[in-house]
Amino acid sequence: MKGLKIVSTGRALPAKVVTNDDMSKLVETSDEWIATRTGIRTRHFCEGEKQSDLAEQAARRALEHGKIDPKDLCACIVATVTPDHSAPTSACLLQQRLGLPEDIPCFDMNVGCTGFIYALQVARGFLLQSGRPHALVIGAESLSRITDFTDRGTCVLFGDGAGAAVVKLEEDSLYACTLGARGDAEAIFIEGPGSERPYIHMDGQKVFRFAVEAVPHCIHVLLEETGLSLEDIDWFVPHQANKRIIDHVAKKLKVPNEKFYQNMMHYGNTSAASIPIALDEMAEQGLLKQGQKILCVGFGAGLTWGGALLEW
Incomplete structure (x- = not known):
């Protein structure tokens, strides 16, 4: 493949x-x-x-x-x-x-x-x-x-x-991807041009519940597809929405918190930019080594979710 x-x-x-x-x-x-x-x-x-x-x-x-x-x-x-x-x-x-x-x-x-x-x-x-x-x-x-x-x-x-x-x-390079969507116009939505309030609207509790379900789901799907285990993954690079979400997922999966890269403390939630910003920051710091297995996982408005497992 x-x-x-x-x-x-x-x-x-x-x-x-x-x-x-x-x-x-x-x-x-x-x-x-x-x-x-x-x-x-x-x-x-x-x-x-x-x-x-x-x-x-x-x-x-x-x-x-x-x-x-x-x-x-x-x-x-x-x-x-x-x-x-x-x-x-x-x-x-x-x-x-x-x-x-x-x-x-x-x-x-x-x-x-x-x-x-x-x-x-x-x-x-x-x-x-x-x-x-x-x-x-x-x-x-x-x-x-x-x-x-x-x-x-x-x-x-x-x-x-x-x-x-x-x-x-x-x-023959390792790669697997999973994508999904569940239509929900209440959890996160942005009104279009011409609206009196064209801002981000979000039900925080609903998004939290969705995220802590979607992230482990993506991870398990990718591991099952590749035959790998949690221990085989060198880095988890999640969407940087909220530290509580990432900490909750790490605890739920019983994975050391240090394996989940986090940088939201510096940038906040940058939506579609958060995972590539994190990858570039990790590469610059020398954290990513050739041959390491990296699992990126995102979740957001739509509602949508997705994960990609690849080798650096």
């Missing part, structure tokens, strides 16, 4: 850093209240940057890190719920800015916080059909643009950022 391999990664964050103390000036909250309930200490907000700018920066870094010629890309997929425009898509803007081939698919995907996982699987499909060796997958968000800063239940959670990965096929 031809598995999917991550060749290189990149990330981009806005310059503006917003602390929990900064948030307490906007809404009734405190650093202690936010940190104990979410694990989040700071996040980045766009101030002049656009979502497409972050996507471009992350993509350029991924291409540079892998020494990838844009002409060798067979697809460009951007996972996002916050594009700059309904049209053109962020991916089409990147085609122009990065000088990508004009005869390849470039499009955005809206799958909430699971977007990067969905995009990986779609990229694999294009690679199987193309003569070009690489695909570009990006998660990029400017969630501050759709955040209600009068709602302390949501405004403290989200941040802006982008993460990118260049991927390729590799013969």
